[in-house]
Amino acid sequence: xxxxxxxxxxxxxxxxxxxxxxxxxxxxxxxxxxxxxxxxxxxxxxxxxxxxxxxxxxxxxxxxxxxxxxxxxxxxxxxxxxxxxxxxxxxxxxxxxxxxxxxxxxxxxxxxxxxxxxxxxxxxxxxxxxxxxxxxxxxxxxxxxxxxxxxxxxxxxxxxxxxxxxxxxxxxxxxxxxxxxxxxxxxxxxxxxxxxxxxxxxxxxxxxxxxxxxxxxxxxxxxxxxxxxxxxxxxxxxxxxxxxxxxxxxxxxxxxxxxxxxxxxxxxxxxxxxxxxxxxxxxxxxxxxxxxxxxxxxxxxxxxxxxxxxxxxxxxxxxxxxxxxxxxxxxxxxxxxxxxxxxxxxxxxxxxxxxxxxxxxxxxxxxxxxxxxxxxxxxxxxxxxxxxxxxxxxxxxxxxxxxxxxxxxxxxxxxxxxxxxxxxxxxxxxxxxxxxxxxxxxxxxxxxxxxxxxxxxxxxxxxxxxxxxxxxxxxxxxxxxxxxxxxxxxxxxxxxxxxxxxxxxxxxxxxxxxxxxxxxxxxxxxxxxxxxxxxxxxxxxxxxxxxxxxxxxxxx
Amino acid sequence: xxxxxxxxxxxxxxxxxxxxxxxxxxxxxxxxxxxxxxxxxxxxxxxxxxxxxxxxxxxxxxxxxxxxxxxxxxxxxxxxxxxxxxxxxxxxxxxxxxxxxxxxxxxxxxxxxxxxxxxxxxxxxxxxxxxxxxxxxxxxxxxxxxxxxxxxxxxxxxxxxxxxxxxxxxxxxxxxxxxxxxxxxxxxxxxxxxxxxxxxxxxxxxxxxxxxxxxxxxxxxxxxxxxxxxxxxxxxxxxxxxxxxxxxxxxxxxxxxxxxxxxxxxxxxxxxxxxxxxxxxxxxxxxxxxxxxxxxxxxxxxxxxxxxxxxxxxxxxxxxxxxxxxxxxxxxxxxxxxxxxxxxxxxxxxxxxxxxxxxxxxxxxxxxxxxxxxxxxxxxxxxxxxxxxxxxxxxxx
Numbered sequence: 030x031x032x033x034x035x036x037x038x039x040x041x042x043x044x045x046x047x048x049x050x051x052x053x054x055x056x057x058x059x060x061x062x063x064x065x066x067x068x069x070x071x072x073x074x075x076x077x078x079x080x081x082x083x084x085x086x087x088x089x090x091x092x093x094x095x096x097x098x099x100x101x102x103x104x105x106x107x108x109x110x111x112x113x114x115x116x117x118x119x120x121x122x123x124x125x126x127x128x129x130x131x132x133x134x135x136x137x138x139x140x141x142x143x144x145x146x147x148x149x150x151x152x153x154x155x156x157x158x159x160x161x162x163x164x165x166x167x168x169x170x171x172x173x174x175x176x177x178x179x180x181x182x183x184x185x186x187x188x189x190x191x192x193x194x195x196x197x198x199x200x201x202x203x204x205x206x207x208x209x210x211x212x213x214x215x216x217x218x219x220x221x222x223x224x225x226x227x228x229x230x231x232x233x234x235x236x237x238x239x240x241x242x243x244x245x246x247x248x249x250x251x252x253x254x255x256x257x258x259x260x261x262x263x264x265x266x267x268x269x270x271x272x273x274x275x276x277x278x279x280x281x282x283x284x285x286x287x288x289x290x291x292x293x294x295x296x297x298x299x300x301x302x303x304x305x306x307x308x309x310x311x312x313x314x315x316x317x318x319x320x321x322x323x324x325x326x327x328x329x330x331x332x333x334x335x336x337x338x339x340x341x342x343x344x345x346x347x348x349x350x351x352x353x354x355x356x357x358x359x360x361x362x363x364x365x366x367x368x369x370x371x372x373x374x375x376x377x378x379x380x381x382x383x384x385x386x387x388x389x390x391x392x393x394x395x396x397x398x399x400x401x402x403x404x405x406x407x408x409x410x411x412x413x414x415x416x417x418x419x420x421x422x423x424x425x426x427x428x429x430x431x432x433x434x435x436x437x438x439x440x441x442x443x444x445x446x447x448x449x450x451x452x453x454x455x456x457x458x459x460x461x462x463x464x465x466x467x468x469x470x471x472x473x474x475x476x477x478x479x480x481x482x483x484x485x486x487x488x489x490x491x492x493x494x495x496x497x498x499x500x501x502x503x504x505x506x507x508x509x510x511x512x513x514x515x516x517x518x519x520x521x522x523x524x525x526x527x528x529x530x531x532x533x534x535x536x537x538x539x540x541x542x543x544x545x546x547x548x549x550x551x552x553x554x555x556x557x558x559x560x561x562x563x564x565x566x567x568x569x570x571x572x573x574x575x576x577x578x579x580x581x582x583x584x585x
Numbered sequence: 586x587x588x589x590x591x592x593x594x595x596x597x598x599x600x601x602x603x604x605x606x607x608x609x610x611x612x613x614x615x616x617x618x619x620x621x622x623x624x625x626x627x628x629x630x631x632x633x634x635x636x637x638x639x640x641x642x643x644x645x646x647x648x649x650x651x652x653x654x655x656x657x658x659x660x661x662x663x664x665x666x667x668x669x670x671x672x673x674x675x676x677x678x679x680x681x682x683x684x685x686x687x688x689x690x691x692x693x694x695x696x697x698x699x700x701x702x703x704x705x706x707x708x709x710x711x712x713x714x715x716x717x718x719x720x721x722x723x724x725x726x727x728x729x730x731x732x733x734x735x736x737x738x739x740x741x742x743x744x745x746x747x748x749x750x751x752x753x754x755x756x757x758x759x760x761x762x763x764x765x766x767x768x769x770x771x772x773x774x775x776x777x778x779x780x781x782x783x784x785x786x787x788x789x790x791x792x793x794x795x796x797x798x799x800x801x802x803x804x805x806x807x808x809x810x811x812x813x814x815x816x817x818x819x820x821x822x823x824x825x826x827x828x829x830x831x832x833x834x835x836x837x838x839x840x841x842x843x844x845x846x847x848x849x850x851x852x853x854x855x856x857x858x859x860x861x862x863x864x865x866x867x868x869x870x871x872x873x874x875x876x877x878x879x880x881x882x883x884x885x886x887x888x889x890x891x892x893x894x895x896x897x898x899x900x901x902x903x904x905x906x907x908x909x910x911x912x913x914x915x916x917x918x919x920x921x922x923x924x925x926x927x928x929x930x931x932x933x934x935x936x937x938x939x940x941x942x943x944x945x946x947x948x949x950x951x952x953x954x955x956x957x958x959x960x961x962x963x964x965x966x967x968x969x970x971x972x973x974x975x976x977x978x979x980x981x982x
Contacts, residue, residue: 331898370902383899
């Protein structure tokens with residue numbers, strides 16, 4: 030088995046901590062092995078892009094090792110960036126089919142054992158299923174099968190076939206020169222598509238990077254959170270004309286739940302649904318004579334959401350971010366209603382979504398001729414069509430976007446699960462990196478807070494949460510470097526939970542701790558006048574005592 | 586850029602048909618050329634949601650104008666699209682139901698009682714004595730006890746633009762809360778820094794309408810903050826107009842003119858922050874309003890008013906779908922739940938009444954007196970006996 034390691038290291042500079050309190054830091058690069066593109070991501074000089082701090086360190090603790098306020102001189106909680114270098118490893122196994130490589134090259138392969146496999150693979154659909162038991166199915170690991178150039182397994186014009194589990198089949202590139210190098214380059218391309226690229230890791234660290242260097246893709250998906258609440262709403266503004274029924278429970282359990290189950294390791298999900306009557310959109314659609322239909326232009330779409338949002342009521346319950354999916358059945362007088370994009374063309378899905386909020390789809394109902402109409406018209410919503418759109422929007426909102434691939438790549442459709450295994454891996458890679466970066470910033474800023482307010486008291490449970498966060502983050506880094514994505518993700522999740530709990534503990538409010546000069550300023554005016562007579566009496570007593578000691582000798 | 590204005594259906598329960606004004610085909614093309622710029626501009630600000638924290642810090646009837654200020658800003662912000670779930674409204678006193686209010690359940694902002702800003706859908710999150718410096722800082726930093734309901738939390742993320750409006754009585758470097766405590770500009774700056782560390786905001790607009798308001802934003806040091814104040818250090822912010830029927834001043838000048846300015850803003854307007862800086866010049870306001878933009882990354886020319894006061898959502902057209910096969914859906918997942926036998930429901934015990942009635946009074950633990958008290962008493966006794974002579978001791982013991 031051969032391994033191809035992709036190594037990313039982020040080098041950070043140590044800023045002078047006496048630098049007016051904030052850490053200015055230049056996030057220098059993401060070096061990728063093999064291609065020397067170094068991107069300098071730094072803010073303009075002087076404006077400051079702040080991020081946590083620099084050195085590589087193992088632990089967080091006070092100067093005297095304690096957490097309960099033992100304040101030695103120079104307690105500098107050296108919280109530091111626990112990880113100056115991100116090292117991400119993807120275990121890839123490349124399997125060569127018999128006859129894929131010419132004989133001379135075959136002897137140069139770095140590994141000793143060649144796996145012989147009988148190719149019972151007739152059609153490409155079966156290929157993936159047949160190969161599945163042959164490979165290790167752990168999260169993050171990939172398998173690439175190299176088949177001979179002339180093999181009929183893949184159709185003409187297709188160089189690489191990416192299956193829905195973690196495997197890909199590629200043709201061995203023919204040509205003069207070093208075939209192995211060409212194979213390796215192609216494999217690297219496949220691995221990049223199926224795991225992560227520089228861009229996706231940069232996007233994961235997006236809130237530590239200047240804004241103008243990001244694309245819109247980074248602002249769309251939700252931030253990594255421990256849970257999400259998904260709400261499906263049916264909006265019926267005209268119940269007199271339409272009696273709408275939707276079998277949402279079956280649709281959710283049939284289409285949405287498999288998707289969410291697959292994402293189960295990422296977060297907790299709760300799904301609910303509601304029907305809203307007399308809920309209108311905030312915008313009046315305009316009538317288009319050419320198509321004799323009503324049009325919602327792209328510019329009016331942003332103003333649709335706000336009036337409806339107040340009615341949705343979905344944010345009252347949990348503290349998790351909420352994704353809203355609305356299905357709007359237009360009124361009879363405004364039917365049919367189509368959405369136009371900014372070029373004026375009708376949108377095929379008749380739906381739009383808003384970053385970090387959710388999506389809206391307009392469902393047009395066929396009306397029979399007016400004289401035959403019996404109001405209200407019973408409408409049974411075609412849930413398959415609706416769920417196709419909602420699942421696509423759900424994927425986009427989670428950041429599972431289409432990867433730009435060269436033409437000769439063919440992707441297998443994920444089927445009803447909505448998500449292929451390697452797309453899940455992509456999500457996990459970026460989420461893990463994001464979680465670890467969040468943990469480091471949180472702990473760094475917590476240390477800065479403690480530095481600033483010298484007499485804050487750290488409770489024991491806060492201290493233990495911090496230790497736990499550091500330990501979990503270190504575990505996550507190690508697992509990432511060794512390629513165990515599943516355990517790395519779990520460790521990073523635990524680290525985030527612990528660090529958030531430590532940071533947002535209600536006892537750490539800096540208002541509750543007074544600096545010493547304030548204490549002097551308050552108590553001295555109170556006690557000084559009271560203390561003056563006491564001190565004078567004490568002085569008098571001492572003098573009398575001294576005098577009485579002298580007197581016996583005098584009156585001798 | 587104002588030619589591209591088109592009328593929108595405002596947020597009112599009575600829809601009136603306002604057709605978009607397209608006259609002929611050629612204008613449509615020109616219009617769409619412009620709208621691509623606008624679509625790009627939507628993404629320039631980088632935020633996806635908006636929050637507002639509106640704080641009124643004074644109590645008592647004669648501070649009616651501070652409550653009216655805050656409620657007027659609340660009303661504008663809601664009108665421009667920010668929902669109640671994204672607004673944290675803190676009012677330190679109840680003017681609408683104050684026994685001295687001659688028109689109960691109303692709070693007016695214009696004289697002659699033209700505009701009732703209290704309305705019937707005001708949602709106050711922190712009321713009366715809950716408006717304290719501690720609660721305010723807890724809301725900002727997020728260090729809130731876990732039992733706090735969602736409406737009392739500021740659940741912003743790194744893509745939230747937050748508007749913070751504060752009004753009340755202030756001085757050079759502090760703002761008075763509830764007549765009993767104060768928040769200093771250092772604490773406020775530290776709170777914003779804590780917010781920045783946890784990326785709880787994308788951009789922040791801080792508006793303060795108090796005397797010497799500019800002193801409150803002097804100490805900010807976190808990025809992406811823009812601040813406006815109604816008066817400079819050494820100046821007083823004045824109130825606008827009294828209403829003889831109610832008997833108190835109804836609004837402060839700065840907020841009054843800001844509100845007149847905001848009344849002309851609608852969700853699609855392109856007015857930018859430079860116009861807001863010009864509101865209420867010295868001739869109208871008597872004090873000199875100030876602003877601070879050095880911490881802000883973008884040019885105020887490019888910052889729309891609706892970036893902070895409204896909630897214009899970014900939208901994208903959904904162009905792709907996921908191919909689903911209905912035949913693969915397991916049919917056994919359909920459970921006929923209307924035939925499930927329902928077990929009789931029991932009413933859960935709300936209070937352990939039996940325990941309460943027969944409860945013995947809890948014994949408070951006795952603590953010995955602390956060192957300070959003991960020391961003080963020892964000192965007093967020593968002084969007494971030394972002054973009056975030790976011979977009295979034997980009569981005591």
